[in-house]
Amino acid sequence: MSLLVFLFCFSLFLGVNTKPYEADAPSCGYDACPEADPSALNVHIVPHSHDDVGWLKTLDQYYFQDVQNVISSVIVALKLNPERRFVQVETAFFKLWWSRQNDIIKEAVQNLVNNGQLEFINGAWSMNDEAAVHYQSTIDQFTLGLRYIEDNLGRCARPKVGWQIDPFGHSREQASISAQLGFDSMFFARLDYRDKNRRMDDKTMDLLWRGSANLGNNADIFTSVLYQHYSAPGGFCFDIVCNDEVIIDDEEDPDYNLEKRVGEFADQMRDRAEHYPTNNILVTMGDDFRYEAAMTTYMNLDLLIKGFDLFEQTYNDKRIKVFYSTPSCYTKAVNDYVNSNNYNLELKTDDFFPYADGTNTYWTGYFTSRATSKHFERQGNNLLQVSKQLAANAQGSYDNEQINTLKEAVGVMQHHDAITGTEKQHVANNYYLRLSRGMQSAADAAGQVLSNLITGDDTNLEFDSCLLANVSACTQTESDTFTVAVYNPLSRTQTAIVTLPVFDQQNYQIRDPDDNDVPYQLDASLTDFSYVENARTSQTTLQFAAKDLPPLGFKVYRFSAADKQPKSNPLLKKTPNLSVGYEETSFEISEQTGLLESITMNGVTLQVTQDFQYYTSQNSSGAYIFVPVETDPSRVAGGPITTTLVSGDVSQGVLQEFGSWARQFIKVYNDDKSYIEFDWIVGPLDISDGVGKEVVSKFSTPLETNGQFYTDSNGREVLQRTRNSRPDYDYTDEQPVAGNYYPVTSKIVIEDDDVEFAVLTDRSQGGSSINDGEVELMVHRACQHDDGRGVGENLNEQEFGDGIRVRGKHFLVLGPKGGNGDKSIAAVERDVAQRKLLSPWTFVTKQVDNLNNLQFSGLKNSLPDNVQILTLEPWSENTLLFRLEHVLENGEDDNLSQEVTVDVSDLFTLFSITELKETTLGANMLLEENVRLSWPGSSTTDDQVEKRDVDDLTVTLQPMQIRTFLATVSYN
Structure with a gap:
């Protein structure tokens, strides 16, 4: 591969084609597309390489061993023939490559972009998963990638296509986000095999997808399902890793085969044309990490295209026209066809979950796989939003690269083999290393800004974020005196419970910013964390209520030792029958079983039981796939469980012990x-019997x-699910458990006519x-076998010499609808979901001096309950990226599910917004520059949005609407 790079650089040095085709080249975008023939069957050949940012190898291993060769080799090939095309997808890899190129190569790439030969599609930092990701992180990682492309390659490189070809099922919110990014289309490969068969029969492989039940047609997006995964047609892979028959066009050669190969390819195209609604079909020419020696493929494709010009092939009396193309050019050709024929594509209004690639093989295990990784990513996003908000108040006095390190790490974590938990273990370890380094870097940057706000000067209070607090470890709280700053990233005041590991079980005096004593409570740690290596772990947890935390602001709490006498531990007694809580919210524990028995909340009392149970796994269960042996799970506990009352000034609850597998506080x-x-904490899972286990927390109600x-x-947005049913195809219930599993990013809900019961999560699960009145969430899984979907390892995470333990939280909400x-x-x-997604971030320091400003609010007033600042971060000098979102859907609340207007002219404390320039969701173009294609049956329009007055500092939001601005600011 180094020879190809050398030849490329040598050709540039000689001045060969360094600025080709500029004089008569078409402009970029749709204007650069090859002309489709309305009287022909148009076969769009799309060369591509699918490059995972980690899976079987780490991101860096893939780049240095494969991807740098792919990009360099492709550039050489594109330079040699102006008809050739290629699509570049993952920006994380492109940045690694681009940063190593000289100006001559960069200019050559820019020319290829400008004439439409090299097209950027998707443009995100990674090709994200669509089940386990949260929309905030998805938007962020698109923003990161799109900005890098815009900054380095300009307008012609702006993607117009969502290219989600490898994720394992597809969410409606991804479609909505793609439309709001300004994309005209989405392409993917994986959907339930029955759905695909039906669509092929009905010629609905191209469709119109409505990505939102609230935003209406504005979230519509053309969607195309790839015919054969994303590989080259059978027999026509010309990459160096393939052994398919190459094309020989020398008629004197005894192996001449051009006409034969054209006929074979035409036969496949005729078959494909039977399953798509227009006279256009898209043919992917690529696969994972293809085009390391790009000329081998391009030379054969050149001959194939030439062959169709020489030997006319027809389909239904139409000429078959074969040419290099891109997904956006295919989209434009389909759009031209449906508009000229007034043809309505099938409309899709739900999602494509769950995904099964065959009988009994539902890809629903990855919704939970590597559960600790899924929570770690949520922590990374939480800290990222805090860091960006604090940086926005710093007027440039922060290190942007420190926060960018975390942006890129979180962007990588969205990848469909990262947050999914479907990578090899050494790759997972590399993801964790990237994320932990990114979090430490961002925490250092945020801590410095926080120090400046507290001290009023450049003093560094050396704040620590106590990232190991979940295993009861925090270096900063080991001393008798320390300082805690609690930052609230929400746009409204909130009260939060702060939990810290403490040592020596002594009495403390905690003083708030007004010098008042703060009540606190000492509890025993959920379990003994002494197995954690290289960390001093505590047996005691301190919790207190940080009341009325200001929006986008903080309060400082000062801790000191009151005396050396141990404070009484609130673990009072083991008791058979408990009623726990307060008048408004309480629960009861069964005398016979020790399990939850009933709940009272919001004026409703409901019988509710909760228990930890497990499915045993069939051999085909693995990182991707969930196949339980039985439909009724077994209990983790063999009999009644032990309960211990926990009561104090901050909370009331019980500690439940389910045996060696699980313990739980209910509070x-x-x-x-x-x-x-x-x-709860679950694990290590006992699979010594040779059988995998998949543990669920099950809630049962009447x-x-x-x-x-x-x-x-x-x-x-929330989608209705119907057990054993799908809206788009005939569903068979040969797998009644796994086939009814869905991704739960933040909540799962059941209801009857009057009562609503919801369980909210702290990560995707x-x-x-499975049965009426029940809710179950899978919290942990360990499998004995690989499921044969490529990762080549069974899922059985080890930590500190034992099976991994997973700690997490569920939040139960009950009440009249x-x-x-x-x-x-x-x-x-x-x-509740917002407060748990963006929890107040706790910074701790041993320093207790120079605390001049003990509280701060970034906003002069809280925003309404239905509005949240989704994004606030530095963008350029005196410019911030600013997103506002309406957080409720239509009809969710009589008062809050209404249009709302926010005046931001005098909203912030340390700066004033003077101009608002509205952009698309990804902030890579002004909204008035975004012109989307229109489709019959949808009111999406190709008319430009009316330009907004930049001096208008009011923002009106409809339910579920997100609006994105580049805000010019003046610091006070």
Whole structure:
């Protein structure tokens, strides 16, 4: 491969084709597309390479061993023939390559972009998963990638295509995001085999997808399902890793085969044309890490295209025209056809989950695989938003690269073999290393800004973020005195429960910013974390309520030792029958079983049981696939469980012990009774019997749910699910458990006519309602076998010499659907979900001096409950990236599900917004520059959006709307 790079550089040095085709080349975008023939069957040949940012190798291993050769080799090939095309997808890899090129090569690449030969599609940092990702992280990683492309290659490189060809099922929210990014189309390969068969029979492999039930036609996007995964047609892979018959066009050669190969290819194209609705078909020419020696493929494709010019092939009396193309050019050709023929594509309004590639093989295990990784990513996103908000208040006095390190690490984590947990273990370790380094870097940057705000000068208070607090370790709280700053990233005031490991079980005096004593509570740690290596772990956890934290602001709490006498531990007694909590929110524990028995909340008392159970795995269960042996799971505990009352000034609850596999605190907090918290730890899973285990937390109620339940789409809109049913195809229920599992990013809900019952999660998990009135969430899994989908390892994570333990939280919300007199229960759920996604971030330092400013609010006033600042971050000098979102859907709340207008002219404390330039969701182009294709049956329009007055500092939001701005600011 080094020879190809040398030849490329040598050709540039000689001045060969360094600025080709500029005089008569078409402009970029759709204008650069080859002309489709309305009277022919148009075969769009799309050369591509699918480059995972980690899977069987790490990101760096893939880049240095494969991807750098792919890009360099392709550039050489494109330079030699102006008809050739290629699409570049993952920006994380492109940045690694681009940063190593000289100006001559960069200019050559720019020319290829400008004439449409090299097209950027998707453009995100990675090709993200669509089940386990949260919409905030998806938007961020698209913003990161699109900006890099825009900054380095300009307008002609702006992607217009969503290229999600490898994720394992597809979410409606991804379609909505893609439309809001300004994309005209989405392409993917994986959908349920029955759905694909039906679509092939009905010629609906091209469709129109409505990505939102709230945004209407504005979220419509043309969607195309690839015919044969994303590989080259059978027999026509010409890459150096393939052994298919090459094309020989020398008629004197005894192996001459051009006419034969043209006929074979034409036969395949005739078959494909039977399954698509227009006179256009797209043919992917590529696969994983192809084109390392690009000329081998391009020379054969050149001959194939030449052959169709020499030997006319027909389909239904139409000439078959074969030419190099791109997904965007295919989109334009289909758009021209449906508009000229007034043809309505099939409209899709739900999603493409779950995905099965055959009988009994549902890809629903990865909804939970590597559960600790999924939570780690959520922590990374939480800190990233905090860091960006603090940096926005710093007026440039921060290191942008420190935060960019975390942006890129979180972007990589969205990859469909990262957050999914479907990578090899050494790759997972590399992801964790990247994320931990990124978090430490961003925490250092945020800590410095926070120090400046607190001290009023450049003093560094050396804040630590206590990233190991979940295993009861924090170096900064080992001393008798320390300082805690609690930062609230929400756009409204909130009260939060702060939990810290402490040592020596001494009494503390905690003083708030007004010098008042703060009540606190000492609990035993959920379990003994002494197995954790290289960390001093505590047996005691301190919790206190940080009340009325200001929006985008903080409060500082000062800790000191009150005396050396141990404070009494609130683990009071083992008791057979417990009623725990407060008048508004409480629960009861069964005397016979030790399990949860009933819940009272928001004026409703409901019988609710909760237990940890497990499915045993068939041999085909693995990182991707979930195949339980039985339909009824077994209990983790063999009999009644032990319960211990936990009560103090901050919370009331019980500690439940389910045996060696699981322990759990169930708690109600005195200062936040909007939910009941289930703080659990599960593992190590016992698979010494040779059988995999997949553990669920199951809630059972008497609600009559008639096979209906609801799950969120990437943390945003909620979709109705019907057990053993699909809206688009005839469903067979040979796998009644795995086939009814769906991704749960933030919540799962059941209801009857009057009562709504929801369980909210702190990470993405698989979940379902297998029986009426039940909710189950898979929290941990360990499998004995690889499931044969490519990763080549069984899923059995080890940590500290044993099976991994998973710690997490569920938040239960119950009430009448109409609400608690203030909000609907759906609105309460939205509030809790937001507060858990963007939890107040706790910074701790041993320093106690120079604390001059003990509280700060980034906003002069809280925003309304239905509005959140989704993004606030530095963009350029005196410019911030600023997103506002409406957080409720239509109809979720009588008062809050309404249009709302926010005046941002005098909103912020340290700066004022003077201009707002509205952009597309990814912030890579002004909104008035975004012209999308129109489709019959949709009101999406190709008319330009009316230019917004930059001096208009009011923003009006409809339910579920996100609006993105580049805000010019003046610092006070």
